[in-house]
Amino acid sequence: MLALVVPIAKRPKEDVTVKLIAVFKQLIAEGTLEPGGRLPAERELAESFGVSRSSLRQALKVLEIMGVISQRVGDGTYLNKGADAILREPMEFLILLDGISFHELMEARLLVEPELAARAALRASEEDIAEIGRELRAMEAAKDDHARFVTHDLLFHQAIFHAAGNRVTSLMFSVIHKSLEKLITITSQVVEPDHTLTLHRRIYQAIRKRDQEESRRRTTEHLVDARDLLTRAAEKQSHFAMAARIQTLNKKAPRPAR
Amino acid sequence: MLALVVPIAKRPKEDVTVKLIAVFKQLIAEGTLEPGGRLPAERELAESFGVSRSSLRQALKVLEIMGVISQRVGDGTYLNKGADAILREPMEFLILLDGISFHELMEARLLVEPELAARAALRASEEDIAEIGRELRAMEAAKDDHARFVTHDLLFHQAIFHAAGNRVTSLMFSVIHKSLEKLITITSQVVEPDHTLTLHRRIYQAIRKRDQEESRRRTTEHLVDARDLLTRAAEKQSHFAMAARIQTLNKKAPRPAR
DNA sequence: GGGAAAAATTGGTTGTACCATTCCACAAGG
DNA sequence: CCTTGTGGAATGGTACAACCAATTTTTCCC
Numbered sequence: 001m002l003a004l005v006v007p008i009a010k011r012p013k014e015d016v017t018v019k020l021i022a023v024f025k026q027l028i029a030e031g032t033l034e035p036g037g038r039l040p041a042e043r044e045l046a047e048s049f050g051v052s053r054s055s056l057r058q059a060l061k062v063l064e065i066m067g068v069i070s071q072r073v074g075d076g077t078y079l080n081k082g083a084d085a086i087l088r089e090p091m092e093f094l095i096l097l098d099g100i101s102f103h104e105l106m107e108a109r110l111l112v113e114p115e116l117a118a119r120a121a122l123r124a125s126e127e128d129i130a131e132i133g134r135e136l137r138a139m140e141a142a143k144d145d146h147a148r149f150v151t152h153d154l155l156f157h158q159a160i161f162h163a164a165g166n167r168v169t170s171l172m173f174s175v176i177h178k179s180l181e182k183l184i185t186i187t188s189q190v191v192e193p194d195h196t197l198t199l200h201r202r203i204y205q206a207i208r209k210r211d212q213e214e215s216r217r218r219t220t221e222h223l224v225d226a227r228d229l230l231t232r233a234a235e236k237q238s239h240f241a242m243a244a245r246i247q248t249l250n251k252k253a254p255r256p257a258r
Numbered sequence: 259m260l261a262l263v264v265p266i267a268k269r270p271k272e273d274v275t276v277k278l279i280a281v282f283k284q285l286i287a288e289g290t291l292e293p294g295g296r297l298p299a300e301r302e303l304a305e306s307f308g309v310s311r312s313s314l315r316q317a318l319k320v321l322e323i324m325g326v327i328s329q330r331v332g333d334g335t336y337l338n339k340g341a342d343a344i345l346r347e348p349m350e351f352l353i354l355l356d357g358i359s360f361h362e363l364m365e366a367r368l369l370v371e372p373e374l375a376a377r378a379a380l381r382a383s384e385e386d387i388a389e390i391g392r393e394l395r396a397m398e399a400a401k402d403d404h405a406r407f408v409t410h411d412l413l414f415h416q417a418i419f420h421a422a423g424n425r426v427t428s429l430m431f432s433v434i435h436k437s438l439e440k441l442i443t444i445t446s447q448v449v450e451p452d453h454t455l456t457l458h459r460r461i462y463q464a465i466r467k468r469d470q471e472e473s474r475r476r477t478t479e480h481l482v483d484a485r486d487l488l489t490r491a492a493e494k495q496s497h498f499a500m501a502a503r504i505q506t507l508n509k510k511a512p513r514p515a516r
Numbered sequence: 517g518g519g520a521a522a523a524a525t526t527g528g529t530t531g532t533a534c535c536a537t538t539c540c541a542c543a544a545g546g
Numbered sequence: 547c548c549t550t551g552t553g554g555a556a557t558g559g560t561a562c563a564a565c566c567a568a569t570t571t572t573t574c575c576c
Contacts (some may be wrong), residue, residue, distance in 0.1 A: 164369070300527065309561085334527080529564105537557085
């Protein structure tokens, strides 16, 4: 378990908010705050720390968006247990700011997932393999429901991650899957489900046979195929993105600069 | 370039803050806000959106912590260009909340970096290889300065990531490096620099020879070695973490629950 | 023209007030 | 005794207003 968390201090005057976040990090690290546990009320916390509620709320909001805590009106603030969603928002902004394409996301999968599959072939428990098989059958059962089909497609891959036994890579690539899910769903509507199923089945069987090399090869085979399909779909569907609209809070748009 | 960013809307009543974040995401996605550009003043923005400055500041603070924007008093708020640091804070909390060990972080490197080295051997430009070589020489020149030595050690690996040509993996694993840097620095004090240098030199030469298989093997060799060293160091140094102290804002500690 | 002082701008912080939701205890009714 | 419901307390969400500190811009004097 890590603990070298708090960088002691920064000389340049930090925000109260930034300090508060560091404090919470520390409290979590030293176990004062337990996952699932309830935090004191905002008003109490603010007084304890000697800061205003506004500043405290800024820190809490950051933690909430990162998925560290959950806040519920009328109830309280709780420290989350796992943090599956913790990388989601940041990843989306990363994709935006660095202009990362779908193609590049698929390339990342292509770099890593074959190795994870090989590792899964080596390390998977019987239960792990059973889980991968269940997702495969769930895909078969959802042939006609694109959304569900894709969901189980991704869960199939994530089951392989789990079997590979490394949570870091597992969490990172689950986030990538999430970012790709919409486009994959669109693409799946023009691809024969049996085609996808065949490729997945080969991966499953390779892992079940504990054949690392074939697991790697079959995963590569599948992802190359998927990458090419997605890339083509992304080109055609790029206008789709433009159609996406958000609910704005006000008619007036902000002036970007001056 | 991605754009399928905004999930349209969520039916359950969202925070104003959450909505604001979505709005900014949209503004960035559609190019209304340009990297490096200046945002309107908080007071103007708040009025434009029809929200209070408090709520707006919560949203901005989230974006700032994630590295999307930078705020400077007396100056203004600017949209960052790249977002290298965007995953750092979240990653630290991820490590904390999920109780991820140094060992597991090194396992993640071990899973991915050999493949990245192989890809680098395949794709690296002459300039990429020169950069890797420069970092290697910088390591040699910093034999006696542990901190600098480790910095260039990590930059060496990141140069390989860059040469591999995938920014997603590059960014992700740079974050992991950052998390490991302190411990690696500690470890480096008990390891002969020439030992480390030899292992790095082998990787460099393999990439320069464009030998994918050897690049992979040499990287694995190095990381296995490093993993074992780090794991042992982490056990011995675990008390080090306990010595870490943070600057608290007030004497009173918050009551964790009730 | 140059430079220093003053004013305006901007993010940072605090405090207060009020709302909507949720929870909980206690009383009324069966 | 158990169920029901009702009102009050606690809690997070939002809005305003005021002031501070750092920075930039403008003004004014030499």
